[in-house]
Every structure is written in C-alpha cells, then in structure tokens.
Amino acid sequence: MPEETVGNYRLANLLMTGQNSQVWEVVEASSHRHFAMKLLLPEWAAKSEIRDMLFHEANVGIKMAHPNVIRILEVNKDLKMPYFVMEFFPAGSLKLRLVRKQFDFIREKLPSILKQAATGLAYMNASGFVHRDVKPDNLLVNASGELRIIDFAIAHRIQKDSFFSKLFRRKQKVQGTRSYMSPEQIRGEGLDGRADIYSFGITAYELSAGRVPFRAGSSNDLLVKQITEKPVTPASYNKDLTDDFCNLILKMLSKKRDDRPESFHEVLRTLNHIKIYKSQV
Numbered sequence: 001m002p003e004e005t006v007g008n009y010r011l012a013n014l015l016m017t018g019q020n021s022q023v024w025e026v027v028e029a030s031s032h033r034h035f036a037m038k039l040l041l042p043e044w045a046a047k048s049e050i051r052d053m054l055f056h057e058a059n060v061g062i063k064m065a066h067p068n069v070i071r072i073l074e075v076n077k078d079l080k081m082p083y084f085v086m087e088f089f090p091a092g093s094l095k096l097r098l099v100r101k102q103f104d105f106i107r108e109k110l111p112s113i114l115k116q117a118a119t120g121l122a123y124m125n126a127s128g129f130v131h132r133d134v135k136p137d138n139l140l141v142n143a144s145g146e147l148r149i150i151d152f153a154i155a156h157r158i159q160k161d162s163f164f165s166k167l168f169r170r171k172q173k174v175q176g177t178r179s180y181m182s183p184e185q186i187r188g189e190g191l192d193g194r195a196d197i198y199s200f201g202i203t204a205y206e207l208s209a210g211r212v213p214f215r216a217g218s219s220n221d222l223l224v225k226q227i228t229e230k231p232v233t234p235a236s237y238n239k240d241l242t243d244d245f246c247n248l249i250l251k252m253l254s255k256k257r258d259d260r261p262e263s264f265h266e267v268l269r270t271l272n273h274i275k276i277y278k279s280q281v
Helices: 046-063 094-099 103-126 163-168 193-209 219-230 244-253 263-271
Strands: 007-019 021-028 034-040 070-078 083-087 138-140 147-149
Touching: 007 034, 021 163, 034 046, 034 103, 046 070, 046 083, 046 163, 094 103, 094 138, 103 138, 103 147, 103 193, 138 219, 193 263
Parallel strands: none
Antiparallel strands: 007 021, 021 034, 034 083, 070 083, 138 147
16 A cells, blocks of 8 residues: 655545556645546556556656646656656546446436547547547546546557558557457557547447447457447437437448548537437437
C-alpha cells in the first residue's frame, strides 16, 4: 500500500486498483487542488516494460488538450514509485453504468455521449494517434453527461501508408480488448483512425443494444468472429433504434477499413443529422 503522501500530493481516496497500478484522488499540498494520480504498485515499479507503458500513456496524454480527452499534467519517473498526475474527473465509466443497469441514464445521454466521444477521438486521430482500446471502460461520463476519454497505454502513432512503409513495416504487437478490436488490429497490421472507428462502432452497438455484437466460447473464436462474421443489426435487440443509426453502426463495423466512414468527422456529420431512437423527440 502506498504511503500517505507521494511527492507533493496527499493520497485522499482510492478510485481504482488495476493489475499493476492504482488510481487515487490526491490533493496537492501547495495549492489544495484535487487531481487524480496513477501510480504503479511497488512490486511492479522496477519492471521496465510496465514502467514504459505508464510513461508512454503519460507522454501521449500530455500531448492532448481537448475537453473530451483526460488531461495529463505531470510525470514522475521515481524508481520506487513512478506515477503521473491528471485532471480529477469524478465520474464512473460507461461500462460501470452498464453493469449497474443504468439504462435510462445511458438512453437519455447517448446522443451527447457518442458525439463527445467521436469529437475527442477525431482530435486524437488528427493529433497523429490511434487509441487502440476504445470501449465503455475507457469512457468516463459524469452525472451531467460530460465525457472524458482515458487510458492511452497502448495508443500508437498513426502510420502513413506507402509502398516502402508496407514493405519494411514490422508486424504490430497485437494489443487491445478482444470484444472491441478491429480485424486489422487482430492481424497486427499498421493502423489508422478507422481502427478506432470500428471499436467505437462496437461501443455504440453495446450502449444502444445492451450487448456487444459478437460473443464466443473462447478468445480465439471471438477473434475469428471479429474478422469474418457479419454482425446482425442492433435493432434485433432494441426495436426503438432507427434504421439510420443502425446503418451507421453497421458501416463502422465493416470488415474492410475502406468501407467504414473515412474519419470521425464523417461519423460526427452523420450523428448530427440522424436520430438514434424512433421515439426520440
């Protein structure tokens, strides 16, 4: 367990414990302002691969300055207790709201949630990064419906495609969450923003239909389905969804990236001109 203070910060409230890290609400001693701190657990602090992931996440986040992307403010590379400090955004994830069956909240806020997430991801992609792990767990939404995208641990620079880059490019390390990974991500190919569009499509499907489009008995079978199986319309699980919205989701879930919307700007244009629910006023 960490000490009561870390650096210039007092640990106030444990927000989350992960496999190798914790996130705390902290209070800066000098200003008394509240922030969030992600720090490695002591047993992982000396492991270079885990440290590198923490610092990579911090370095990507420091480059981001957008109201829908969590802002990372400070990195400390202490050998015994490395951490980074980010804005304090007291809110649960959309995954937590799904688990708690807060379907009325999700339904009420979904048009705004999807537009905010698409806006933040458009900014990330335009800044040269593909998030690679878009899912409800990584979208924080507070009671007012404000959204922040979090977790840049596996975010990656978008690679420009050319004949020579394809010829000499090494296969990417396959990382991500199986239920949300695009076919090209599973195959370890070079990625651009359309990989995030696929994951965003799965997320939109889950939030509107109450389940992800693909389920399987094993991890391998799930990956095969992501690559080969055509999803059924989300209206199969929620009859109140409009054809326009279902068509957008199915387009985002196209197996070939060229068949998806070209960018999140195109996704946003569509979201701004359609209704999600038939009963939506």
